Amino acid sequence: MDFKDLQDKNKIYRKGDTYPRPANKKVGKDRLNELLSSNNNFGKPIIKEVETKTDETKENKKE
Template identity: 60%
Template structure:
């Protein structure tokens, strides 16, 4: 799973109103699975706040063993 950094404080209305603050890692817990659609929504202006709320900071490298 890729790691994201929170850019703006927000409450995740699709995850039991979990509060995220600027600088937090998204999602909590880090190993939680989040759909690509949701990640796209939060990382662009296509959300209720109209702001990018998260930014990709690290992509998981897929090894041959994981494939």
């Protein structure tokens, strides 16, 4: 689903885009939870959490 982030200067996100852009942008837990849940203007989750290879590399480094 494409959406316009009304809390980020109306930035357009298209299906498959990484959120947030840029990736190092600070986004609060409340905002992430809002977009991950149905507690938003769309009434359904807008984004989903995905595991990236970078995350896997970080996990491996911690071990």
